[in-house]
Amino acid sequence: MTGVLDPAVDAEHQWALDQARWLLGLHRRQPPSIPLEQVIRAGPPPRVVLSYGLGVDSSAIAARLLTDPSVRDFALEDLVLITAGTGQEWPATLDLVSRHMLPLLARHRVRYVQVTRRGPTEADGVDVTADSRQPDQLHLVGRWTLADEMFDAGTVPRTCGDRLCSQHFKAFALDTVIAAITQGQPYRHLIGYSATELSRAKRDARYNTDLRTGEYPLITWNMGRAQAQLLLEQTFHEKFCKSACTYCPFALSTEDGRAATVAQFIAEPHAGLLALAMEFSATCLNPTQGLINSRRLLTLLKQSPGTEQMLALFTEYLASVPWALYDVRRTFSPRVDGRFNHARALRILDTGSRVAMHTQLRTRAQAAHAAISVGDPRFPDDQHPRAWMRRRDPVDHARTAAAVTDAEHFLTIAPATASSKTGPAFPGAWRNASQLHLAI
Numbered sequence: 001m002t003g004v005l006d007p008a009v010d011a012e013h014q015w016a017l018d019q020a021r022w023l024l025g026l027h028r029r030q031p032p033s034i035p036l037e038q039v040i041r042a043g044p045p046p047r048v049v050l051s052y053g054l055g056v057d058s059s060a061i062a063a064r065l066l067t068d069p070s071v072r073d074f075a076l077e078d079l080v081l082i083t084a085g086t087g088q089e090w091p092a093t094l095d096l097v098s099r100h101m102l103p104l105l106a107r108h109r110v111r112y113v114q115v116t117r118r119g120p121t122e123a124d125g126v127d128v129t130a131d132s133r134q135p136d137q138l139h140l141v142g143r144w145t146l147a148d149e150m151f152d153a154g155t156v157p158r159t160c161g162d163r164l165c166s167q168h169f170k171a172f173a174l175d176t177v178i179a180a181i182t183q184g185q186p187y188r189h190l191i192g193y194s195a196t197e198l199s200r201a202k203r204d205a206r207y208n209t210d211l212r213t214g215e216y217p218l219i220t221w222n223m224g225r226a227q228a229q230l231l232l233e234q235t236f237h238e239k240f241c242k243s244a245c246t247y248c249p250f251a252l253s254t255e256d257g258r259a260a261t262v263a264q265f266i267a268e269p270h271a272g273l274l275a276l277a278m279e280f281s282a283t284c285l286n287p288t289q290g291l292i293n294s295r296r297l298l299t300l301l302k303q304s305p306g307t308e309q310m311l312a313l314f315t316e317y318l319a320s321v322p323w324a325l326y327d328v329r330r331t332f333s334p335r336v337d338g339r340f341n342h343a344r345a346l347r348i349l350d351t352g353s354r355v356a357m358h359t360q361l362r363t364r365a366q367a368a369h370a371a372i373s374v375g376d377p378r379f380p381d382d383q384h385p386r387a388w389m390r391r392r393d394p395v396d397h398a399r400t401a402a403a404v405t406d407a408e409h410f411l412t413i414a415p416a417t418a419s420s421k422t423g424p425a426f427p428g429a430w431r432n433a434s435q436l437h438l439a440i
Protein backbone atom coordinates (compact mmCIF):
# COMPACT_ATOMS: atom_id res chain seq x y z
CA MET A 1 0.00 0.00 0.00
CA THR A 2 1.23 3.47 -0.73
CA GLY A 3 0.42 6.63 1.15
CA VAL A 4 0.50 10.29 0.18
CA LEU A 5 2.48 11.18 3.31
CA ASP A 6 5.55 9.29 2.12
CA PRO A 7 7.77 11.88 0.33
CA ALA A 8 9.28 9.24 -1.98
CA VAL A 9 5.81 8.12 -3.04
CA ASP A 10 4.69 11.72 -3.47
CA ALA A 11 7.73 12.32 -5.71
CA GLU A 12 6.79 9.25 -7.76
CA HIS A 13 3.23 10.53 -8.18
CA GLN A 14 4.52 13.98 -9.11
CA TRP A 15 6.82 12.45 -11.72
CA ALA A 16 3.83 10.65 -13.27
CA LEU A 17 1.77 13.88 -13.26
CA ASP A 18 4.63 15.83 -14.87
CA GLN A 19 5.19 13.14 -17.47
CA ALA A 20 1.48 13.00 -18.39
CA ARG A 21 1.27 16.78 -18.77
CA TRP A 22 4.47 16.85 -20.77
CA LEU A 23 2.94 14.34 -23.20
CA LEU A 24 -0.02 16.70 -23.62
CA GLY A 25 2.24 19.67 -24.35
CA LEU A 26 1.30 21.37 -21.08
CA HIS A 27 4.92 21.78 -19.99
CA ARG A 28 6.44 24.81 -21.67
CA ARG A 29 8.87 27.64 -21.28
CA GLN A 30 7.86 30.36 -18.83
CA PRO A 31 6.23 33.26 -20.67
CA PRO A 32 7.77 36.73 -20.47
CA SER A 33 6.48 38.76 -17.53
CA ILE A 34 6.55 42.55 -17.25
CA PRO A 35 6.27 43.81 -13.66
CA LEU A 36 2.93 45.53 -13.04
CA GLU A 37 4.72 48.70 -11.82
CA GLN A 38 6.44 48.96 -15.20
CA VAL A 39 3.09 48.50 -16.97
CA ILE A 40 1.59 51.27 -14.83
CA ARG A 41 4.51 53.61 -15.63
CA ALA A 42 4.36 52.80 -19.37
CA GLY A 43 1.88 55.57 -20.14
CA PRO A 44 -0.86 57.89 -18.86
CA PRO A 45 -4.06 56.17 -17.71
CA PRO A 46 -6.08 55.21 -20.81
CA ARG A 47 -9.57 56.67 -21.04
CA VAL A 48 -10.89 53.87 -23.25
CA VAL A 49 -10.20 50.15 -22.75
CA LEU A 50 -11.30 47.48 -25.22
CA SER A 51 -11.48 43.91 -23.91
CA TYR A 52 -10.05 42.22 -26.96
CA GLY A 53 -11.06 38.55 -27.07
CA LEU A 54 -9.45 37.87 -30.52
CA GLY A 55 -12.73 36.77 -32.10
CA VAL A 56 -14.98 38.25 -34.76
CA ASP A 57 -16.87 40.70 -32.55
CA SER A 58 -14.04 42.46 -30.75
CA SER A 59 -11.79 42.30 -33.85
CA ALA A 60 -14.54 44.12 -35.80
CA ILE A 61 -14.72 46.83 -33.11
CA ALA A 62 -10.95 47.33 -33.16
CA ALA A 63 -10.77 47.32 -36.95
CA ARG A 64 -13.57 49.87 -37.30
CA LEU A 65 -12.27 52.18 -34.57
CA LEU A 66 -8.83 52.20 -36.17
CA THR A 67 -9.85 52.53 -39.81
CA ASP A 68 -12.91 54.80 -39.53
CA PRO A 69 -12.26 57.89 -37.36
CA SER A 70 -15.87 59.04 -37.82
CA VAL A 71 -17.15 56.32 -35.43
CA ARG A 72 -15.07 57.36 -32.43
CA ASP A 73 -14.99 60.39 -30.16
CA PHE A 74 -11.54 59.79 -28.65
CA ALA A 75 -7.94 59.80 -29.84
CA LEU A 76 -6.28 56.46 -30.51
CA GLU A 77 -3.54 57.28 -27.99
CA ASP A 78 -6.29 57.16 -25.31
CA LEU A 79 -7.22 53.61 -26.29
CA VAL A 80 -5.77 50.37 -24.89
CA LEU A 81 -6.65 46.86 -26.05
CA ILE A 82 -6.26 44.06 -23.51
CA THR A 83 -6.41 40.32 -24.10
CA ALA A 84 -6.50 37.75 -21.30
CA GLY A 85 -5.16 34.42 -22.59
CA THR A 86 -6.67 31.15 -21.43
CA GLY A 87 -3.84 29.26 -23.14
CA GLN A 88 -5.44 27.05 -25.78
CA GLU A 89 -6.88 29.30 -28.48
CA TRP A 90 -7.42 27.83 -31.96
CA PRO A 91 -4.21 28.19 -34.00
CA ALA A 92 -6.22 29.56 -36.96
CA THR A 93 -7.52 32.44 -34.79
CA LEU A 94 -4.01 33.22 -33.50
CA ASP A 95 -2.74 33.21 -37.05
CA LEU A 96 -5.41 35.65 -38.30
CA VAL A 97 -4.88 38.03 -35.39
CA SER A 98 -1.09 37.89 -35.83
CA ARG A 99 -1.23 38.57 -39.56
CA HIS A 100 -3.95 41.24 -39.58
CA MET A 101 -4.71 42.80 -36.22
CA LEU A 102 -1.19 43.16 -34.80
CA PRO A 103 0.14 45.03 -37.89
CA LEU A 104 -2.96 47.27 -37.81
CA LEU A 105 -2.40 48.10 -34.13
CA ALA A 106 1.30 48.71 -34.77
CA ARG A 107 0.54 50.96 -37.76
CA HIS A 108 -1.73 53.15 -35.61
CA ARG A 109 0.54 52.87 -32.54
CA VAL A 110 -2.33 51.60 -30.38
CA ARG A 111 -1.25 50.14 -27.05
CA TYR A 112 -1.89 46.41 -26.73
CA VAL A 113 -1.53 44.58 -23.38
CA GLN A 114 -1.54 40.79 -23.08
CA VAL A 115 -2.11 39.10 -19.73
CA THR A 116 -2.32 35.55 -18.38
CA ARG A 117 -2.96 33.92 -15.02
CA ARG A 118 0.07 32.93 -12.98
CA GLY A 119 -1.63 30.19 -10.94
CA PRO A 120 -4.91 28.68 -9.78
CA THR A 121 -5.66 31.23 -7.05
CA GLU A 122 -6.05 35.00 -7.28
CA ALA A 123 -3.22 35.31 -4.77
CA ASP A 124 -0.90 33.87 -7.44
CA GLY A 125 -1.50 37.03 -9.50
CA VAL A 126 -1.13 37.62 -13.22
CA ASP A 127 1.69 37.93 -15.75
CA VAL A 128 1.62 40.82 -18.20
CA THR A 129 3.28 38.99 -21.06
CA ALA A 130 3.40 41.93 -23.50
CA ASP A 131 2.68 45.67 -23.46
CA SER A 132 3.50 47.52 -26.65
CA ARG A 133 2.40 50.09 -29.21
CA GLN A 134 4.28 48.01 -31.79
CA PRO A 135 2.93 44.51 -31.09
CA ASP A 136 4.38 41.86 -33.35
CA GLN A 137 3.71 38.63 -31.47
CA LEU A 138 1.04 37.00 -29.33
CA HIS A 139 2.07 35.73 -25.87
CA LEU A 140 -1.13 34.17 -24.62
CA VAL A 141 0.03 30.86 -23.16
CA GLY A 142 0.71 31.66 -19.54
CA ARG A 143 2.24 29.72 -16.66
CA TRP A 144 -1.23 28.48 -15.68
CA THR A 145 -3.70 27.83 -18.47
CA LEU A 146 -7.31 26.70 -18.36
CA ALA A 147 -6.18 23.26 -19.55
CA ASP A 148 -3.73 23.04 -16.62
CA GLU A 149 -6.61 23.81 -14.30
CA MET A 150 -8.98 21.28 -15.89
CA PHE A 151 -6.44 18.43 -15.97
CA ASP A 152 -5.28 19.18 -12.44
CA ALA A 153 -8.87 18.99 -11.17
CA GLY A 154 -9.79 16.05 -13.44
CA THR A 155 -12.71 17.91 -14.93
CA VAL A 156 -13.91 19.84 -18.01
CA PRO A 157 -15.30 23.39 -18.31
CA ARG A 158 -18.93 23.48 -17.21
CA THR A 159 -21.79 24.63 -19.41
CA CYS A 160 -24.04 25.34 -16.44
CA GLY A 161 -23.87 28.87 -15.03
CA ASP A 162 -22.62 31.91 -16.86
CA ARG A 163 -19.35 30.68 -18.40
CA LEU A 164 -17.65 30.37 -15.05
CA CYS A 165 -14.37 29.31 -16.68
CA SER A 166 -14.28 32.54 -18.64
CA GLN A 167 -15.06 34.64 -15.59
CA HIS A 168 -12.49 32.81 -13.50
CA PHE A 169 -9.78 32.86 -16.16
CA LYS A 170 -10.32 36.05 -18.10
CA ALA A 171 -12.27 38.46 -15.88
CA PHE A 172 -9.81 38.32 -12.99
CA ALA A 173 -6.78 38.89 -15.25
CA LEU A 174 -8.49 41.73 -17.13
CA ASP A 175 -9.79 43.41 -13.97
CA THR A 176 -6.34 43.29 -12.36
CA VAL A 177 -4.59 44.94 -15.29
CA ILE A 178 -7.37 47.46 -15.99
CA ALA A 179 -7.35 48.57 -12.34
CA ALA A 180 -3.57 48.96 -12.49
CA ILE A 181 -3.29 50.94 -15.73
CA THR A 182 -6.31 53.21 -15.23
CA GLN A 183 -4.80 54.27 -11.88
CA GLY A 184 -8.09 55.23 -10.26
CA GLN A 185 -9.16 57.43 -13.20
CA PRO A 186 -12.55 57.05 -14.94
CA TYR A 187 -12.53 54.91 -18.09
CA ARG A 188 -14.90 53.63 -20.76
CA HIS A 189 -14.87 49.86 -21.06
CA LEU A 190 -15.71 48.64 -24.57
CA ILE A 191 -16.99 45.09 -24.85
CA GLY A 192 -17.82 43.12 -28.01
CA TYR A 193 -21.42 42.11 -27.41
CA SER A 194 -23.14 41.95 -30.77
CA ALA A 195 -26.48 43.59 -31.62
CA THR A 196 -28.30 40.39 -30.62
CA GLU A 197 -26.74 40.27 -27.14
CA LEU A 198 -28.67 43.01 -25.40
CA SER A 199 -29.29 40.95 -22.29
CA ARG A 200 -25.56 40.29 -21.82
CA ALA A 201 -24.89 44.01 -22.18
CA LYS A 202 -27.59 44.82 -19.62
CA ARG A 203 -26.06 42.33 -17.22
CA ASP A 204 -22.58 43.77 -17.79
CA ALA A 205 -23.83 47.31 -17.15
CA ARG A 206 -24.61 46.24 -13.59
CA TYR A 207 -20.84 46.20 -13.00
CA ASN A 208 -20.53 49.91 -13.79
CA THR A 209 -18.99 51.96 -11.01
CA ASP A 210 -18.06 55.59 -10.47
CA LEU A 211 -14.94 54.85 -12.52
CA ARG A 212 -16.06 52.24 -15.05
CA THR A 213 -18.68 52.76 -17.76
CA GLY A 214 -19.44 49.76 -19.96
CA GLU A 215 -20.00 50.51 -23.66
CA TYR A 216 -21.06 48.12 -26.41
CA PRO A 217 -20.08 49.53 -29.82
CA LEU A 218 -21.60 46.69 -31.91
CA ILE A 219 -24.96 47.31 -30.25
CA THR A 220 -24.60 51.07 -30.84
CA TRP A 221 -23.71 50.35 -34.49
CA ASN A 222 -26.54 47.76 -34.71
CA MET A 223 -24.03 45.23 -35.96
CA GLY A 224 -24.70 41.49 -35.64
CA ARG A 225 -22.16 38.68 -36.12
CA ALA A 226 -22.67 38.56 -39.92
CA GLN A 227 -22.04 42.31 -40.34
CA ALA A 228 -18.99 42.12 -38.07
CA GLN A 229 -17.65 39.27 -40.19
CA LEU A 230 -18.35 41.27 -43.37
CA LEU A 231 -16.52 44.29 -42.00
CA LEU A 232 -13.46 42.15 -41.27
CA GLU A 233 -13.58 40.55 -44.70
CA GLN A 234 -13.78 43.97 -46.35
CA THR A 235 -10.89 45.24 -44.22
CA PHE A 236 -8.55 42.23 -44.40
CA HIS A 237 -9.89 40.24 -47.38
CA GLU A 238 -10.13 37.14 -45.24
CA LYS A 239 -12.81 35.49 -43.12
CA PHE A 240 -12.20 35.67 -39.35
CA CYS A 241 -12.84 32.79 -36.90
CA LYS A 242 -14.72 32.75 -33.65
CA SER A 243 -12.38 32.82 -30.66
CA ALA A 244 -12.64 29.91 -28.20
CA CYS A 245 -10.59 27.42 -26.24
CA THR A 246 -10.05 24.34 -28.40
CA TYR A 247 -11.98 22.20 -25.87
CA CYS A 248 -14.85 24.64 -25.26
CA PRO A 249 -18.05 22.71 -24.44
CA PHE A 250 -20.19 25.68 -25.53
CA ALA A 251 -18.86 25.24 -29.08
CA LEU A 252 -20.08 21.63 -28.92
CA SER A 253 -23.57 22.45 -27.65
CA THR A 254 -25.26 22.79 -31.07
CA GLU A 255 -25.29 20.64 -34.21
CA ASP A 256 -23.61 23.41 -36.25
CA GLY A 257 -21.04 23.99 -33.52
CA ARG A 258 -20.20 20.28 -33.37
CA ALA A 259 -19.76 20.08 -37.16
CA ALA A 260 -17.49 23.15 -37.16
CA THR A 261 -15.46 21.88 -34.20
CA VAL A 262 -14.95 18.43 -35.72
CA ALA A 263 -13.72 20.10 -38.94
CA GLN A 264 -11.28 22.20 -36.87
CA PHE A 265 -10.07 19.11 -35.01
CA ILE A 266 -9.43 17.34 -38.31
CA ALA A 267 -7.31 20.33 -39.38
CA GLU A 268 -5.62 20.49 -35.93
CA PRO A 269 -5.42 16.88 -34.64
CA HIS A 270 -3.32 17.87 -31.59
CA ALA A 271 -6.10 20.19 -30.45
CA GLY A 272 -8.48 17.24 -30.81
CA LEU A 273 -6.12 15.05 -28.78
CA LEU A 274 -6.06 17.57 -25.92
CA ALA A 275 -9.86 17.76 -25.84
CA LEU A 276 -10.21 13.96 -25.94
CA ALA A 277 -7.59 13.51 -23.21
CA MET A 278 -9.31 16.11 -21.02
CA GLU A 279 -12.70 14.47 -21.44
CA PHE A 280 -11.27 10.98 -20.89
CA SER A 281 -9.57 11.89 -17.58
CA ALA A 282 -12.69 13.70 -16.37
CA THR A 283 -15.07 10.87 -17.26
CA CYS A 284 -12.90 8.22 -15.58
CA LEU A 285 -13.51 10.12 -12.35
CA ASN A 286 -17.12 11.08 -13.12
CA PRO A 287 -18.95 9.46 -16.06
CA THR A 288 -21.27 12.44 -16.50
CA GLN A 289 -18.44 14.95 -17.11
CA GLY A 290 -18.19 14.73 -20.90
CA LEU A 291 -17.66 17.71 -23.18
CA ILE A 292 -21.04 17.21 -24.84
CA ASN A 293 -24.20 17.19 -22.78
CA SER A 294 -25.30 13.55 -22.23
CA ARG A 295 -22.86 12.37 -24.91
CA ARG A 296 -19.13 12.01 -25.37
CA LEU A 297 -16.81 13.86 -27.71
CA LEU A 298 -15.11 10.49 -28.22
CA THR A 299 -18.37 9.00 -29.54
CA LEU A 300 -18.90 11.95 -31.88
CA LEU A 301 -15.36 11.69 -33.27
CA LYS A 302 -15.61 7.92 -33.73
CA GLN A 303 -18.74 8.52 -35.81
CA SER A 304 -17.21 11.35 -37.88
CA PRO A 305 -15.29 10.66 -41.10
CA GLY A 306 -11.73 12.03 -41.34
CA THR A 307 -10.89 11.69 -37.64
CA GLU A 308 -8.64 8.61 -37.97
CA GLN A 309 -5.36 10.49 -37.37
CA MET A 310 -6.69 12.14 -34.23
CA LEU A 311 -8.08 8.89 -32.86
CA ALA A 312 -4.77 7.17 -33.59
CA LEU A 313 -2.97 9.92 -31.63
CA PHE A 314 -5.41 9.39 -28.77
CA THR A 315 -4.80 5.61 -28.72
CA GLU A 316 -1.04 6.26 -28.73
CA TYR A 317 -1.46 8.74 -25.87
CA LEU A 318 -3.41 6.24 -23.74
CA ALA A 319 -0.70 3.63 -24.34
CA SER A 320 2.21 5.90 -23.42
CA VAL A 321 0.85 8.10 -20.62
CA PRO A 322 1.53 7.09 -16.98
CA TRP A 323 -1.66 5.97 -15.25
CA ALA A 324 -2.82 6.32 -11.67
CA LEU A 325 -5.07 4.43 -9.31
CA TYR A 326 -7.48 6.98 -7.83
CA ASP A 327 -9.62 6.92 -4.71
CA VAL A 328 -12.72 9.02 -5.50
CA ARG A 329 -15.20 10.15 -2.85
CA ARG A 330 -18.07 12.43 -3.77
CA THR A 331 -20.89 13.92 -1.70
CA PHE A 332 -24.29 15.25 -2.80
CA SER A 333 -25.86 17.70 -0.38
CA PRO A 334 -29.47 18.65 -1.25
CA ARG A 335 -30.26 22.35 -1.63
CA VAL A 336 -33.55 24.11 -1.04
CA ASP A 337 -34.04 24.53 -4.82
CA GLY A 338 -34.06 20.73 -5.25
CA ARG A 339 -30.54 20.57 -6.73
CA PHE A 340 -27.34 19.36 -5.05
CA ASN A 341 -24.09 20.86 -3.86
CA HIS A 342 -21.29 18.54 -4.89
CA ALA A 343 -18.01 18.09 -3.04
CA ARG A 344 -15.17 15.74 -3.86
CA ALA A 345 -11.99 14.25 -2.44
CA LEU A 346 -9.54 12.73 -4.90
CA ARG A 347 -6.43 10.82 -3.90
CA ILE A 348 -3.77 9.14 -5.98
CA LEU A 349 -3.05 5.74 -4.43
CA ASP A 350 -0.46 4.58 -6.91
CA THR A 351 1.01 5.31 -10.34
CA GLY A 352 2.39 3.09 -13.09
CA SER A 353 1.40 1.49 -16.38
CA ARG A 354 -2.24 0.98 -17.31
CA VAL A 355 -1.90 -2.79 -16.85
CA ALA A 356 -0.19 -2.42 -13.46
CA MET A 357 -2.90 -0.03 -12.24
CA HIS A 358 -5.60 -2.40 -13.42
CA THR A 359 -3.99 -5.22 -11.43
CA GLN A 360 -3.77 -2.97 -8.38
CA LEU A 361 -7.44 -2.08 -8.74
CA ARG A 362 -8.47 -5.74 -8.83
CA THR A 363 -6.26 -6.59 -5.84
CA ARG A 364 -7.63 -3.78 -3.74
CA ALA A 365 -11.22 -4.50 -4.76
CA GLN A 366 -10.77 -8.14 -3.76
CA ALA A 367 -9.28 -7.20 -0.41
CA ALA A 368 -12.20 -4.84 0.28
CA HIS A 369 -14.82 -7.31 -1.09
CA ALA A 370 -15.88 -4.55 -3.49
CA ALA A 371 -17.62 -5.23 -6.80
CA ILE A 372 -15.96 -3.89 -9.98
CA SER A 373 -18.24 -2.43 -12.63
CA VAL A 374 -17.07 -1.80 -16.18
CA GLY A 375 -18.41 1.28 -17.92
CA ASP A 376 -21.53 3.31 -17.39
CA PRO A 377 -24.62 2.12 -19.30
CA ARG A 378 -25.55 5.74 -20.13
CA PHE A 379 -22.41 6.20 -22.25
CA PRO A 380 -21.49 3.54 -24.84
CA ASP A 381 -17.83 4.64 -24.94
CA ASP A 382 -17.36 4.44 -21.18
CA GLN A 383 -15.29 1.34 -20.49
CA HIS A 384 -13.72 2.42 -17.21
CA PRO A 385 -13.49 -0.10 -14.40
CA ARG A 386 -14.66 1.16 -11.02
CA ALA A 387 -14.44 -0.72 -7.71
CA TRP A 388 -17.38 0.43 -5.62
CA MET A 389 -16.84 0.97 -1.92
CA ARG A 390 -20.09 2.85 -1.58
CA ARG A 391 -22.84 3.72 -4.04
CA ARG A 392 -25.42 6.47 -3.82
CA ASP A 393 -28.58 5.54 -2.02
CA PRO A 394 -30.99 4.14 -4.66
CA VAL A 395 -33.91 5.82 -2.86
CA ASP A 396 -32.34 9.14 -3.60
CA HIS A 397 -35.59 11.07 -3.41
CA ALA A 398 -36.11 10.01 0.21
CA ARG A 399 -32.74 11.48 1.18
CA THR A 400 -33.42 14.58 -0.88
CA ALA A 401 -36.80 15.08 0.74
CA ALA A 402 -35.19 14.72 4.13
CA ALA A 403 -32.38 17.11 3.06
CA VAL A 404 -29.78 14.48 3.89
CA THR A 405 -26.34 14.33 2.28
CA ASP A 406 -25.60 11.28 0.17
CA ALA A 407 -22.20 10.01 -0.98
CA GLU A 408 -20.35 7.61 -3.27
CA HIS A 409 -16.90 6.13 -3.02
CA PHE A 410 -15.00 4.12 -5.61
CA LEU A 411 -11.52 3.29 -6.87
CA THR A 412 -10.71 3.67 -10.52
CA ILE A 413 -7.80 4.04 -12.90
CA ALA A 414 -7.11 6.99 -15.21
CA PRO A 415 -4.22 8.77 -16.95
CA ALA A 416 -2.20 10.43 -14.17
CA THR A 417 -3.26 13.99 -14.90
CA ALA A 418 -5.40 14.90 -11.87
CA SER A 419 -3.76 15.78 -8.54
CA SER A 420 -4.83 14.58 -5.12
CA LYS A 421 -7.18 17.20 -3.75
CA THR A 422 -9.93 17.55 -1.13
CA GLY A 423 -12.58 20.21 -1.69
CA PRO A 424 -13.15 22.57 1.26
CA ALA A 425 -16.77 21.45 1.74
CA PHE A 426 -15.95 17.76 1.48
CA PRO A 427 -14.91 16.76 5.05
CA GLY A 428 -18.11 18.15 6.62
CA ALA A 429 -20.35 16.75 3.88
CA TRP A 430 -18.68 13.34 4.07
CA ARG A 431 -19.13 13.32 7.84
CA ASN A 432 -22.83 14.11 7.41
CA ALA A 433 -23.31 11.44 4.77
CA SER A 434 -21.40 8.85 6.81
CA GLN A 435 -23.36 9.50 9.98
CA LEU A 436 -26.59 8.80 8.17
CA HIS A 437 -25.06 5.78 6.48
CA LEU A 438 -24.24 4.27 9.89
CA ALA A 439 -27.68 5.17 11.26
CA ILE A 440 -29.37 3.38 8.35
Ligand code: SF4
Nearest residue numbers: 157165166244245248
Ligand atom coordinates in the same frame (compact mmCIF):
# COMPACT_ATOMS: atom_id res chain seq x y z
S1 SF4 B 1 -13.90 29.63 -24.67
FE1 SF4 B 1 -15.25 28.18 -23.61
S2 SF4 B 1 -13.86 26.95 -22.35
FE2 SF4 B 1 -12.71 28.78 -22.96
S3 SF4 B 1 -13.03 30.22 -21.28
FE3 SF4 B 1 -14.60 30.66 -22.81
S4 SF4 B 1 -16.39 29.46 -22.17
FE4 SF4 B 1 -14.59 28.63 -21.07
